[in-house]
Amino acid sequence: MSTSLQILLCVAVIIISAKLAGALTARLGLPLVLGELLAGVVLGPTILNIWGSSWFIPGAASGGVSVAVVFKVLAQIGVVLLMFVAGLETDIAMMRSAVAPAFWAATGGVILPMVGGCLLSHKFGFTWPEAIFIGTILTATSVTITAQTLMNLQQLRSRAGSTILGAAVIDDVLGLIVLSLVIALTPQIKSGEAISLRSLLLTLGKMLLCLVTMFWWGPPVTRWVFRQAEKLHGHHKEVAAALILAFLLAFDAEWLGGMAAITGAYLAGLFVAATPAHAKVTQEIHPMINAFFGPIFFVSIGLEVNARHLAGGIGFFVLLLLIAIAGKIAGCGLGAFTTGFSKRESLVVGVGMIPRGEVGLITASLGFAAGLVASNVYAQVVILVLMTTLITPVLLRFAFPGRPIESTVDSLGGVEIRDVDAMPSALDGLADA
Amino acid sequence: MSTSLQILLCVAVIIISAKLAGALTARLGLPLVLGELLAGVVLGPTILNIWGSSWFIPGAASGGVSVAVVFKVLAQIGVVLLMFVAGLETDIAMMRSAVAPAFWAATGGVILPMVGGCLLSHKFGFTWPEAIFIGTILTATSVTITAQTLMNLQQLRSRAGSTILGAAVIDDVLGLIVLSLVIALTPQIKSGEAISLRSLLLTLGKMLLCLVTMFWWGPPVTRWVFRQAEKLHGHHKEVAAALILAFLLAFDAEWLGGMAAITGAYLAGLFVAATPAHAKVTQEIHPMINAFFGPIFFVSIGLEVNARHLAGGIGFFVLLLLIAIAGKIAGCGLGAFTTGFSKRESLVVGVGMIPRGEVGLITASLGFAAGLVASNVYAQVVILVLMTTLITPVLLRFAFPGRPIESTVDSLGGVEIRDVDAMPSALDGLADA
Numbered sequence: 119m120s121t122s123l124q125i126l127l128c129v130a131v132i133i134i135s136a137k138l139a140g141a142l143t144a145r146l147g148l149p150l151v152l153g154e155l156l157a158g159v160v161l162g163p164t165i166l167n168i169w170g171s172s173w174f175i176p177g178a179a180s181g182g183v184s185v186a187v188v189f190k191v192l193a194q195i196g197v198v199l200l201m202f203v204a205g206l207e208t209d210i211a212m213m214r215s216a217v218a219p220a221f222w223a224a225t226g227g228v229i230l231p232m233v234g235g236c237l238l239s240h241k242f243g244f245t246w247p248e249a250i251f252i253g254t255i256l257t258a259t260s261v262t263i264t265a266q267t268l269m270n271l272q273q274l275r276s277r278a279g280s281t282i283l284g285a286a287v288i289d290d291v292l293g294l295i296v297l298s299l300v301i302a303l304t305p306q307i308k309s310g311e312a313i314s315l316r317s318l319l320l321t322l323g324k325m326l327l328c329l330v331t332m333f334w335w336g337p338p339v340t341r342w343v344f345r346q347a348e349k350l351h352g353h354h355k356e357v358a359a360a361l362i363l364a365f366l367l368a369f370d371a372e373w374l375g376g377m378a379a380i381t382g383a384y385l386a387g388l389f390v391a392a393t394p395a396h397a398k399v400t401q402e403i404h405p406m407i408n409a410f411f412g413p414i415f416f417v418s419i420g421l422e423v424n425a426r427h428l429a430g431g432i433g434f435f436v437l438l439l440l441i442a443i444a445g446k447i448a449g450c451g452l453g454a455f456t457t458g459f460s461k462r463e464s465l466v467v468g469v470g471m472i473p474r475g476e477v478g479l480i481t482a483s484l485g486f487a488a489g490l491v492a493s494n495v496y497a498q499v500v501i502l503v504l505m506t507t508l509i510t511p512v513l514l515r516f517a518f519p520g521r522p523i524e525s526t527v528d529s530l531g532g533v534e535i536r537d538v539d540a541m542p543s544a545l546d547g548l549a550d551a
Numbered sequence: 552m553s554t555s556l557q558i559l560l561c562v563a564v565i566i567i568s569a570k571l572a573g574a575l576t577a578r579l580g581l582p583l584v585l586g587e588l589l590a591g592v593v594l595g596p597t598i599l600n601i602w603g604s605s606w607f608i609p610g611a612a613s614g615g616v617s618v619a620v621v622f623k624v625l626a627q628i629g630v631v632l633l634m635f636v637a638g639l640e641t642d643i644a645m646m647r648s649a650v651a652p653a654f655w656a657a658t659g660g661v662i663l664p665m666v667g668g669c670l671l672s673h674k675f676g677f678t679w680p681e682a683i684f685i686g687t688i689l690t691a692t693s694v695t696i697t698a699q700t701l702m703n704l705q706q707l708r709s710r711a712g713s714t715i716l717g718a719a720v721i722d723d724v725l726g727l728i729v730l731s732l733v734i735a736l737t738p739q740i741k742s743g744e745a746i747s748l749r750s751l752l753l754t755l756g757k758m759l760l761c762l763v764t765m766f767w768w769g770p771p772v773t774r775w776v777f778r779q780a781e782k783l784h785g786h787h788k789e790v791a792a793a794l795i796l797a798f799l800l801a802f803d804a805e806w807l808g809g810m811a812a813i814t815g816a817y818l819a820g821l822f823v824a825a826t827p828a829h830a831k832v833t834q835e836i837h838p839m840i841n842a843f844f845g846p847i848f849f850v851s852i853g854l855e856v857n858a859r860h861l862a863g864g865i866g867f868f869v870l871l872l873l874i875a876i877a878g879k880i881a882g883c884g885l886g887a888f889t890t891g892f893s894k895r896e897s898l899v900v901g902v903g904m905i906p907r908g909e910v911g912l913i914t915a916s917l918g919f920a921a922g923l924v925a926s927n928v929y930a931q932v933v934i935l936v937l938m939t940t941l942i943t944p945v946l947l948r949f950a951f952p953g954r955p956i957e958s959t960v961d962s963l964g965g966v967e968i969r970d971v972d973a974m975p976s977a978l979d980g981l982a983d984a
Contacts (some may be wrong), residue, residue, distance in 0.1 A: 119806070122624075122803055122812070123802060124670070125627065125797045126799075126801045126802040127806075129794070129798045133791055133794055133798075136784075137791050140768050140784075141784045144785060150785055164969050183616060183624070187616050191555075191558060191616070191624075194558065195562070222765070238918045239734070287664075288966070347570075350570065350571075351573075351578055351583070352570065352583055352841075353837075353841060354571060354837060354841040355570065356704065356837045357841070357842040358841070358846070361566055361843060362567055365560070366559075368565065369556060370560040371562075372559070373552070373556055374918075379555070379559060384943060402838035403838065404787060405790045405836065405839060406838060406839040406843065408785075408787040409787050409793075409794055410839065413791070450691075487848065
């Protein structure tokens with residue numbers, strides 16, 4: 119079969135599986151995202167291994183492109199769009215009010231898992247560079263899934279929700295500073311040389327410069343782009359302008375700042391949220407995310423892992439997972455608690471910061487490429503990232519025990535949510551939030 | 552730069568160029584699609600050659616995937632979605648009333664270019680198999696661009712519009728029957744053997760069986776899918792269901808029927824158009840097409856060609872182009888005229904059938920892969936396909952000289968077109984049609 123045929127079949131299969139599994143978990147009262155992720159695990163090497171099936175073997179005439187690679191790319195585009203929408207939905211005023219708790223929650227959530235993961239790994243016989251790197255992977259936070267679960271629970275604009283999103287941005291920066299430093303200093307670490315202060319300062323300075331520039335120039339440039347788009351002929355130009363900004367800022371964040379691309383996409387969403395085009399962009403970007411890029415991204419996470427690789431070293435894995443979870447709950451929760459949050463709110467913040475998601479995966483793959491972790495550790499880390507992602511919606515759900523999903527009037531379009539008892543789809547809550 | 556970074560940059564660059572160039576041609580009173588196509592030519596090897604620039608050279612760590620390949624895949628997905636939307640917008644009742652003219656227009660438009668192209672090529676020293684193949688490429692019709700231009704001119708639901716769309720479907724089938732036959736019989740043609748009646752009947756039978764099955768089972772299955780989707784939890788499930796149908800039917804058409812995938816996507820659009828979810832799907836799928844997949848597809852056509860390859864053999868090229876254009880105008884126009892169309896309407900039908908678009912490109916690349924055409928002829932044919940695509944919106948515009956773009960009240964959402972003098976974007980007219 120040619121690659122283009124395989125892609126057609128695969129898009130259909132992935133959207134069907136994601137939607138059916140998502141609808142099933144939603145019926146069980148669990149978040150829809152969970153179903154979409156599990157659909158990926160079932161399709162992936164753990165059970166069905168669709169990439170290995172004869173249907174999806176790269177054809178001779180396909181120019182060497184496998185469907186698996188194509189889907190990785192689509193998932194990457196999906197991540198950028200998902201984080202853009204998360205930014206679009208963030209209540210900036212609320213987030214500003216939560217800067218202090220966000221900062222302390224993020225700091226606590228970086229230190230505890232880092233130290234814990236590092237010490238555990240060294241205890242289990244890894245060298246210090248390896249141990250430091252495993253600790254680094256545990257620091258990353260990816261709140262894509264938390265953000266969606268909170269949206270579904272109508273809690274994204276709460277104090278805890280804003281703190282989590284703010285903390286995730288800060289955590290992303292802190293985690294990526296640590297990661298970039300470790301990666302930049304890998305040659306010295308390996309050869310046992312002293313770490314050069316110059317390369318350390320350069321890496322840090324680049325990130326800071328990029329962030330300051332973005333926060334300074336981002337909002338006026340965004341407003342200017344939308345004013346220009348307004349003057350052009352054509353329809354749906356607001357969404358086009360929003361997509362352009364999302365992709366450009368994602369590019370800038372990674373290329374100029376050395377940060378994760380999703381940080382830039384998230385910031386683009388924040389900036390667009392402050393423009394008058396906000397409502398139109400929000401409404402028009404959702405079908406694209408919910409029906410195409412969302413399912414592809416969530417299924418692709420599941421497709422990446424083989425849970426069977428856990429068989430060896432299960433003891434280390436379980437302990438590492440416990441540290442990954444407890445480290446965030448304790449570290450972030452403590453940070454929030456010390457800045458005046460209630461115990462319940464602190465718990466929500468801690469639980470919300472558990473998932474490592476794509477940031478953790480990117481970190482792990484960078485370390486694998488740099489030779490800092492072996493392939494079996496890489497597999498364990500990927501499964502760990504998945505587990506933290508799978509467990510968070512469930513834990514978050516339990517963190518709001520008595521809370522019903524409220525029927526709220528859409529502040530944008532005046533549409534009422536009809537199905538108040540249902541857990542809406544990944545990001546779907548957005549359309550009505 | 553890593554492939555993921557290149558993709559982020561490239562998506563942004565392509566959407567910006569397409570939207571700016573499109574707005575420019577729209578301001579000049581020309582269709583927006585023309586601008587988007589020309590943006591691709593400027594970015595492509597003819598002028599800027601972005602795939603060759605140091606920014607987009609495949610990185611060592613990218614696993615051998617180039618950005619160019621990724622964009623081809625995105626464009627393929629875009630074609631499926633564009634043809635699905637074209638089907639969604641087709642007035643089925645009107646098309647049924649136009650079966651006879653559509654059939655005769657299609658037949659005339661296959662015979663004349665085929666015979667003309669074949670004779671010309673043989674005259675210029677090509678062997679008979681080569682000449683037959685060049686003739687075959689000229690038979691294909693791709694009305695993606697015609698459909699959009701007609702939508703912009705508020706003429707898609709006219710008698711001529713329905714005839715063109717109907718004729719294109721029939722032409723696609725006729726053209727692909729010819730193509731499949733030529734491809735299937737290539738070994739015999741090359742070795743000079745007699746053509747086996749069995750393989751001829753098998754190929755024809757497979758297509759017919761697939762089409763009959765689709766027209767028979769398609770509508771009830773589509774209705775069933777939407778009824779099931781209605782019962783599931785989640786939002787935007789109608790678009791998800793529509794996408795699943797579009798990709799599955801596209802897959803079936805190519806895999807089971809040996810036809811072009813876009814034929815299946817177009818049929819899926821026709822079937823969805825007859826369901827109650829029609830309005831919602833139409834409204835929600837547009838931003839995705841106009842802001843993302845549309846620009847990527849139209850720019851990618853321009854990116855494929857190098858107009859400089861025309862330098863050698865310009866005489867043959869010009870004559871072939873004239874046959875490609877005149878063959879369709881005369882052949883299709885005559886077919887329409889004999890079934891009672893006015894001269895003006897027949898002209899519109901003939902002009903509307905000129906573009907070869909992606910079907911022509913697919914045909915050419917199949918022939919190139921099968922060794923039926925040399926690389927310089929392949930380049931000429933690709934440029935010819937582009938030229939027919941570029942020229943059609945302009946000719947169509949002149950075929951409606953006095954006709955203003957009417958201000959019509961949206962039959963779906965009651966939204967009025969505000970900018971009555973502007974040519975709206977590719978497919979944008981749809982949102983208001």
